[in-house]
Amino acid sequence: MIEPLTFSDRIRNRRPLLIIAGIQIVLLAFIATRVMDIVIVEDSRTVVDGVETITLRRELIGDPLLFVLAAFGMVLPLSSTRLRREPVMLLAVQLMIVALLIFVLWPLGQIFVEGFEGTGEDKRFSLEHYQRLFETPMIVRAARNTVLLGITSATLSTLIGAVVAYTLTLTDIPWKRILRVLVVLTLVSPPFAVSFSFILLFGRRGLITYDLLGIRAWSIYGPDGIIMVQLISNIPLAVLILMGVFSSMDRDLENAAEDLGAKTFRLLRTITFPLVTPALLTAWLLNFISSISDFGNPMLIGGGFQLLAPQAYIQRVELFDPQLSAALAVLLVIPALFAFALQHWISNRKSYVTVTGGARTGHIRKLPGWFKWPLFSIVLFLGMFNLLLYGSIFVGAAVKAWGFDFSLTLRNVSGLVIAIRELRNSLFVAVVAGLLGGLIGIILASLVTRRRFAGRGALDFSGTLMYAIPGTVVGIGYIIAFNAAPYLLTGTFIIIIIAFAFRRLPVGLRSGVAAEKQIDPHLEEASLDLGASRPRTFAKVTFPLLRTAFLAGVIYIFIRSMTDLSAAIFLSSARTQLFTVRMFNVMVRGTPSEAAAFAALLIVIIMIALGLLGRLTGKSFVDLFRIT
Amino acid sequence: MTEFATAAIRLENLSKQFKDVIAVDDVNLEVEAGTLVCLLGPSGCGKTTTLRMIAGFEDPTAGKVYIGEEDVTQMPPYARPTAMVFQSYALFPHMSVYENVAYGLKARRTPRAKIPGMVQEALSLIELVGQDEKSPSQLSGGQQQRVALARALVIRPKVLLFDEPLSNLDAQLRVRMRGELREVQRRLGITSVYVTHDQEEAFSIADQVAIMNQGKLTQMGTPIELYRRPADRFVAEFVGLSNVVPAELLESNAEGASVSVFGQEIRSHQPPKDPESPISVVLRPEAISIVSDKDSGIPARVRSLAYIGPIARYTVAVEGDGTELIIDLSNPGPDEFYEEGTPIQIELPKEVPALLS
Numbered sequence: 001m002i003e004p005l006t007f008s009d010r011i012r013n014r015r016p017l018l019i020i021a022g023i024q025i026v027l028l029a030f031i032a033t034r035v036m037d038i039v040i041v042e043d044s045r046t047v048v049d050g051v052e053t054i055t056l057r058r059e060l061i062g063d064p065l066l067f068v069l070a071a072f073g074m075v076l077p078l079s080s081t082r083l084r085r086e087p088v089m090l091l092a093v094q095l096m097i098v099a100l101l102i103f104v105l106w107p108l109g110q111i112f113v114e115g116f117e118g119t120g121e122d123k124r125f126s127l128e129h130y131q132r133l134f135e136t137p138m139i140v141r142a143a144r145n146t147v148l149l150g151i152t153s154a155t156l157s158t159l160i161g162a163v164v165a166y167t168l169t170l171t172d173i174p175w176k177r178i179l180r181v182l183v184v185l186t187l188v189s190p191p192f193a194v195s196f197s198f199i200l201l202f203g204r205r206g207l208i209t210y211d212l213l214g215i216r217a218w219s220i221y222g223p224d225g226i227i228m229v230q231l232i233s234n235i236p237l238a239v240l241i242l243m244g245v246f247s248s249m250d251r252d253l254e255n256a257a258e259d260l261g262a263k264t265f266r267l268l269r270t271i272t273f274p275l276v277t278p279a280l281l282t283a284w285l286l287n288f289i290s291s292i293s294d295f296g297n298p299m300l301i302g303g304g305f306q307l308l309a310p311q312a313y314i315q316r317v318e319l320f321d322p323q324l325s326a327a328l329a330v331l332l333v334i335p336a337l338f339a340f341a342l343q344h345w346i347s348n349r350k351s352y353v354t355v356t357g358g359a360r361t362g363h364i365r366k367l368p369g370w371f372k373w374p375l376f377s378i379v380l381f382l383g384m385f386n387l388l389l390y391g392s393i394f395v396g397a398a399v400k401a402w403g404f405d406f407s408l409t410l411r412n413v414s415g416l417v418i419a420i421r422e423l424r425n426s427l428f429v430a431v432v433a434g435l436l437g438g439l440i441g442i443i444l445a446s447l448v449t450r451r452r453f454a455g456r457g458a459l460d461f462s463g464t465l466m467y468a469i470p471g472t473v474v475g476i477g478y479i480i481a482f483n484a485a486p487y488l489l490t491g492t493f494i495i496i497i498i499a500f501a502f503r504r505l506p507v508g509l510r511s512g513v514a515a516e517k518q519i520d521p522h523l524e525e526a527s528l529d530l531g532a533s534r535p536r537t538f539a540k541v542t543f544p545l546l547r548t549a550f551l552a553g554v555i556y557i558f559i560r561s562m563t564d565l566s567a568a569i570f571l572s573s574a575r576t577q578l579f580t581v582r583m584f585n586v587m588v589r590g591t592p593s594e595a596a597a598f599a600a601l602l603i604v605i606i607m608i609a610l611g612l613l614g615r616l617t618g619k620s621f622v623d624l625f626r627i628t
Numbered sequence: 629m630t631e632f633a634t635a636a637i638r639l640e641n642l643s644k645q646f647k648d649v650i651a652v653d654d655v656n657l658e659v660e661a662g663t664l665v666c667l668l669g670p671s672g673c674g675k676t677t678t679l680r681m682i683a684g685f686e687d688p689t690a691g692k693v694y695i696g697e698e699d700v701t702q703m704p705p706y707a708r709p710t711a712m713v714f715q716s717y718a719l720f721p722h723m724s725v726y727e728n729v730a731y732g733l734k735a736r737r738t739p740r741a742k743i744p745g746m747v748q749e750a751l752s753l754i755e756l757v758g759q760d761e762k763s764p765s766q767l768s769g770g771q772q773q774r775v776a777l778a779r780a781l782v783i784r785p786k787v788l789l790f791d792e793p794l795s796n797l798d799a800q801l802r803v804r805m806r807g808e809l810r811e812v813q814r815r816l817g818i819t820s821v822y823v824t825h826d827q828e829e830a831f832s833i834a835d836q837v838a839i840m841n842q843g844k845l846t847q848m849g850t851p852i853e854l855y856r857r858p859a860d861r862f863v864a865e866f867v868g869l870s871n872v873v874p875a876e877l878l879e880s881n882a883e884g885a886s887v888s889v890f891g892q893e894i895r896s897h898q899p900p901k902d903p904e905s906p907i908s909v910v911l912r913p914e915a916i917s918i919v920s921d922k923d924s925g926i927p928a929r930v931r932s933l934a935y936i937g938p939i940a941r942y943t944v945a946v947e948g949d950g951t952e953l954i955i956d957l958s959n960p961g962p963d964e965f966y967e968e969g970t971p972i973q974i975e976l977p978k979e980v981p982a983l984l985s
Contacts, residue, residue, distance in 0.1 A: 081687070082687060085703075520718060522714040522715075522716050523718045523720060523721075525683075525685050525705070525714070526712065526718035526720075527720075527731070528684075528685075528704070528705040528706045529684075529706070529710060530706075530711065530735055530780075530783055531706050531707075531735045532706055532731070532732070532735035533706050533735075534704075534706075536735055537706075540731070540735075544722045545721070545722060
């Protein structure tokens with residue numbers, strides 16, 4: 001016989017309020033010492049009768065405002081009775097609010113503040129930098145170019161993406177499996193690797209333009225080049241978004257239309273197209289953000305074509321004008337935020353294409369040959385082109401001097417030894433950032449999907465916000481926010497890790513939310529009901545079930561951190577130099593073959609990470625990027 | 629499994645409001661220790677929300693939940709002495725049967741050495757010994773249901789909560805499982821609250837049935853009380869197919885009342901609560917008969933006929949005002965067959981248990 005359990009409900013749940021209050025105070029005090037400090041400074045110095053008297057005074061340095069905000073963020077969840085009753089939940093919510101406040105909202109806010117700081121002694125509020133902005137014709141031109149490029153690039157990549165996605169999901173073309181992988185290949189390359197291989201193929205000594213076609217007068221450098229590179233980089237995202245929609249469309253809708261007499265074109269116009277409009281808009285907006293944020297490609301292939309993101313970098317790092325750079329960042333962030341808000345609004349509206357249980361989806365339609373083969377050629381061309389881009393990098397790395405001497409050598413590969421420290425730094429930063437961002441993402445996801453509390457929406461929004469922020473702006477924001485005492489983080493690995501983790505947090509968060517929504521909410525309730533506390537429930541039930549999403553988040557953030565340039569170029573220092581920054585320098589200054597070896601190594605690392613993902617979770621890299 | 633320290637449940641003025649919907653509206657309910665109470669009602673009536681407030685998954689907007697003498701309203705679910713059996717079973721898919729059952733024991737820090745014995749005991753109670761290393765997905769629906777029950781029982785809750793536990797099973801298994809559930813609950817004498825929308829299930833399993841409608845607790849009583857003396861039209865119709873027919877009050881006193889329905893007098897021992905308001909009577913389909921005598925009955929005409937097992941269910945229209953009545957004839961003989969349109973005579977019961985007002 002077994003005796004009944006002897007736990008006392010009373011002791012277990014009436015946790016003294018004192019403990020909660022104690023933790024709160026300790027946490028607040030910790031934040032206070034991190035963001036503020038009191039230093040002793042010299043106040044005045046008087047010499048009386050040869051005796052020098054120095055008066056000292058205490059001065060508060062750091063950011064009292066940040067402390068006030070953090071304190072406010074900690075108090076806010078206290079208003080929820082539900083959270084007050086569960087100290088661990090309360091603490092988790094408070095920590096998330098404080099973390100997002102300090103590492104997302106604060107650096108972004110700093111950009112706005114810095115741009116309004118006058119040049120005078122007292123640094124009073126002033127619009128002078130914005131005035132300078134609009135008085136500099138080069139910058140006005142850069143702003144116009146950025147918007148025009150964004151619109152052109154987003155429109156073209158969305159249209160081509162739609163055609164490709166349609167062909168790959170709903171038609172009976174051959175080789176679909178392999179083509180599906182080939183057309184989205186560039187998703188996983190470092191963004192500027194595409195422009196680098198464009199230079200290899202179409203540059204001044206490009207294999208195709210110079211050697212094969214003998215073109216001398218035309219050059220890839222400039223707006224045409226940027227548009228082509230951005231198309232190649234952004235089409236995959238549009239393809240993924242639209243493939244998701246096409247394959248979940250209820251085939252009975254199209255069958256019904258055909259039954260009523262609609263033929264191929266009428267069907268597309270009256271049924272298929274209206275159903276995918278929300279997804280088309282989403283793809284357009286995300287590609288617009290991606291285009292205006294682009295930093296690496298314009299830097300490499302832009303020629304004299306002025307754009308905002310590179311300008312913000314040049315103004316700060318090369319022309320030492322931080323205020324103007326901040327003002328530029330603001331200019332850049334406004335359209336991005338606007339597009340992001342619009343995208344958010346669209347995805348929150350009811351979509352026509354809802355995956356209902358009974359719908360029969362993903363049917364293949366037999367197309368007439370005159371329609372099918374042109375579609376097939378487009379997809380085939382895109383796939384082959386991507387293969388060519390990757391191929392040229394590997395071939396480039398294996399030859400003596402691209403464009404001049406194509407004999408094989410190992411010199412470029414062995415030359416990588418000089419960058420071994422940068423490689424180690426990058427791997428370290430990317431692994432830690434991946435784990436950190438993945439963990440925060442999964443915790444945040446479980447808080448915002450399952451719990452109801454005041455400020456939940458704000459938490460979700462701040463966690464997703466970084467998706468819209470160009471890397472350049474993140475870099476500038478972090479530098480401004482964290483380079484003053486007492487938290488001098490500039491030049492450390494910590495700042496890079498935190499920046500990468502929070503920059504890519506949105507993807508970790510969204511994949512966590514998606515996975516959490518797949519889990520029967522009763523599982524967590526059953527665990528609580530059986531007497532497991534919230535942390536125990538998270539550790540034993542929620543987390544194991546979210547393992548796949550967590551690993552996918554970690555690997556995604558790892559890859560993005562390994563390939564990041566736009567934020568890294570601001571944050572890495574001589575001591576913390578990253579592989580991509582070194583690679584970028586080699587691409588600008590070294591020989592193409594040396595640079596190709598760098599790019600090839602990076603691609604191999606990414607492939608290994610993706611292989612690992614496949615082994616651990618059974619997901620392919622295409623699933624990884626299916627986020628929106 | 630012995631020594632269940634079971635406890636009564638008391639809900640006091642319990643309400644729950646979601647945004648602009650009042651899901652549960654001022655519910656007062658007492659569940660005696662050791663009994664099984666069914667919350668019965670149509671979907672959206674607030675029965676599941678009530679159950680979830682007992683478990684602690686929802687915070688009441690107003691009111692209190694007592695388990696035994698203790699006010700648990702402010703307690704998080706993991707601190708309450710309740711255990712729930714979910715509609716979806718909610719078995720942890722990444723754990724074996726054994727780990728599922730042991731989960732609550734580990735969470736409640738039961739001494740390690742005791743756990744295997746307690747798990748085996750729980751598994752033997754539900755006749756699943758030897759299946760402990762299987763994963764839940766390898767079990768049938770009925771077996772999964774039993775594991776969910778064992779997982780809830782093993783922690784010796786004071787209160788067992790069932791959220792439509794059988795609705796994912798097929799009809800035959802449902803009948804068998806509800807017998808088993810009832811058996812285990814009786815044997816252990818554990819206070820239980822059972823939510824269902826199935827009247828037959830509720831009536832076959834419960835000591836007391838509480839009927840809920842639009843967030844309110846309409847009536848609570850034993851199945852037979854509810855059937856015989858429904859408090860209102862909703863209960864009358866929900867607890868079984870009924871004809872609710874307007875009646876004319878003839879006389880009413882402390883001993884009872886008599887009313888006239890289609891000219892026939894019907895008596896009731898229970899006088900109407902409010903003699904001034906319009907009165908109706910509940911006529912069970914099996915209480916109405918079809919008579920051959922052309923003079924004594926109420927003339928009506930057959931509208932349709934359906935055979936439901938051994939029952940012939942007639943829908944007839946009373947001549948004159950055309951009121952439709954449902955009549956069940958059990959084991960009808962060959963001469964009791966009437967075609968559509970046939971004029972017939974019907975006879976109402978002489979007495980009904982209660983009058984609705």
